[in-house]
Amino acid sequence: NVMPLGSGALAGTNYPIDREYTARLLGFSSVSENSLDAVSDRDYVLEVMSALAILAMHLSRLSEELVLWSSQEFQFIDLPDSFCTGSSMMPQKKNPDVPEIIRGKTGRVYGHLMGLLTVLKGLPLSYNRDLQEDKEALFDALDTVRGSVTLCTELMKGLTVNRAAIARAADSGFLLATELADYLVTKGLPFREAHEVTGRIVKECVDGQRDLREFTVSDLRGYSERFEKDVLDAITLEGAIERKAQIGGTARKRVEARLKVLEKALGCR
DSSP: OEEOTTOTTTTOOSSOOOHHHHHHHHTOSEEOSOHHHHHHOOHHHHHHHHHHHHHHHHHHHHHHHHHHHTSTTTOOEEOOGGGOEEOSSOTTOEEOHHHHHHHHHHHHHHHHHHHHHHHHTTOOSSOOGGGGHHHHHHHHHHHHHHHHHHHHHHHHHTOEEOHHHHHHHHTSTTTTHHHHHHHHHHTTOOHHHHHHHHHHHHHHHHHHTOOGGGOOHHHHHTTOTTOOTTHHHHTSHHHHHHHOOSTTOOSHHHHHHHHHHHHHHHTOO
16 A cells, blocks of 8 residues: 655656655555656556466366366266256256356466566566556456356355265275375384385285275284274274364364364354
8 A cells, every 4th residue: 555646757756745644645554665666566466466366276276176076977066057057959968157167267367467467578667658558457357356256156155065976986996095004104114114015905905806995804914913903993984084183184173173263264154
């Protein structure tokens, strides 16, 4: 919140004005200390547009997840009908319009930032008419990101999560193999060796078309005597989630605590 008034064309003014008094009257917290910089600088515009580009990037990444998760292949979520359209050709298809559009708008915001950087890169000091190009880029980037945030917020409110589909996906493959390796580490085995032991167990599963959870404690002890009865708790999805109890982890208590902090910061009820 710096007042440039009084900087003149590039070197200040000859008139005996009190710039600090004027700044107080106009609600500025301070005055620009370098007139040449005040006239020719557009860093503040670039900073805003950089923040908008970063925000748009995160919205785009979230949108990509929504597009994937709502696809026939995943079916993790169902997007609200009011944010989608049907296919012009395939009557059974539901197009994730809003996430795709938000994802596409990100390139537009990036373009505005890169465009202004390109305008500025070769300008001599101080003011040049080229600088007028900052207005259209800034205002459109603001409008675009504001609209994207609004739409994404409303979309998330109406989103339906298919818990059964997500549970099936998490239940497949060898997602819990790392839990076995970590378990061995907690029993004193170096991770390099724990990694090798777990690899042999997974290979046995693949070769024998077995699921990791079909192994008994006796089976596992054939690979390492460090396996004990409590290993069976380590190869459950619930156990794997709850063991990540450090700050930033997936344990329910950590997630709930973080949600409370965010709700307070955002003024949510």
